[in-house]
Amino acid sequence: MSWQHCGTEDYRHSFDGKATTTQSHLASSSAHLNRTPQFPEGCRQGYLTVFGAFVALFCTFGQMNAFGTFQAWYAQHQLSHHEPSTIAWIGSLQLWVFFFSGGPIGKLFDAYGPRWIMTIGTIIYVFSIIMTSISTQYYQYLLSQGLLFGLGVGMLFYPSLSSVSTYFCKYRATALGIVASGSSFGGVMYPIMLQRLFQLVGFGWGVRISGLMSGVLCCAALATVTRYAPPKQRGAVCKLSDTFRDSRFVLLAAGSCFVALGLFIPFFFIVDYAHDLAIPARMDFIVLAVMNAGGVVGRVAPAYLSDRIGRFNLLAPSAFFSGLLCVLLWIFARTLAPLLVFAAAYGFTSGAFISLITPCVAQISDIRQIGSRIGILYSVIAIPAAVGAPAAGALLEVGKGAYTGMILFAGLTVLAGSFLLLATKLKIDPRPLARV
Secondary structure, three states: OOOOEEEEEEEEEEEOEEEEEEEEOOOOOOOOOOOOOOOOOOHHHHHHHHHHHHHHHHHOOHHHHOOHHHHHHHHOOOOOOOHHHHHHHHHHHHHHHHHOHHHHHHHHHHHHHHHHHHHHHHHHHHHHHHHHHHHOOHHHHHHHHHHHHHHHHHHHHHHHHHHHHHOOOOHHHHHHHHHHHHHHHHHHHHHHHHHHHHHHHHHHHHHHHHHHHHHHHHHHHHOOOOOOOOOOOOOOOHHHHHHOOOHHHHHHHEEEEEEEEEEEEEEEHHHHHHHHHOOOOOHHHHHHHHHHHHHHHHHHHHHHHHHHHHHHHHHHHHHHHHHHHHHHHHHOOHHHHHHHHHHHHHHHHHHHHHHHHHHHHHHOOHHHHHHHHHEEEEHHHHHHHHHHHHHHHHHHOOOOOOOOOHHHHHHOOOOOOHHHHHHHHHHHHOOOOOOO
């Protein structure tokens, strides 16, 4: 086991290879890290936590990534009498509850650790799936698959990511990228599995079978996720006023809000879009699976690279290319082949953003406040994340089934967010080629 320091002053290298010493400003404005914590890079507990967090995200956020499967199924079956924007509110409520719960869950994590939060989260998560399987009315899906499911996912997601962040500094983005890839693996597996189960055993038993499998995996995560707490590093209080006086955090949150407004729209509507193009039903769910498969690589490779060239250096480009792909590729994808190309490329770039945002928050935070500040960021972006899909559905209705307006909305909001993320990087270090 090796121990690494992650302090307030470190040696950074510009891309032309010249070594420079700069003030990295990795501390939050409310906490001075003049006594730098040590991180147990490479310890057994850290690796087990990465494994457990990977499993937790596989079965929680991975299934959330597969909501496009439910959106398409509901539109053709149980909720066929509702408009697409109305059905999309189920998935949007998931996202809103999931994101908004981050703040309080993060504070609880900093105070008590991950174990009991994840235990309660597992119970809520499995219960929500069971209730979804027996739901028949729209409001029942809102309560079970929207409210309860989003809360259960949040209580497993945030403690997992925050726990991994406490074990790694030098390779934090790589570790978190591996963990985040679990959601993409789940996003590949769940659409295919759920569609097959719906056809073989029906909607109710299909959902219950997936819930049983997910519950077993959550128990594995419970057994392996732990938090590292260095001596004399407990008890730091993360105040909202101090957090929002940190201009770096404010810019990061503002950019993330714009990105969240459009980033999830393709995950919600790509199956409906494929169905609208008359792509065979056995193939339209594959498009969502391909998008999530692209996210597997997108969550790991850029994260690994960012530990070497800078996490903020890759955050803005990942958002920029996600928006650009919507505007330049999705809008012209009219057959299966270009649609699959878009799905894989968008999965890669959006996956890079999702995997990099957490280590970027941790990089400008005190180790004792990592859980709170990650949670605060996700709470801030809760509203735009929830509003994005229904707004896209409304644009689809206004366009009388034409997807151009919805696609432009998704792409342009993500592009706008990427410029604010670039401003965050320049706020930390104004040199264009600095490693940040």
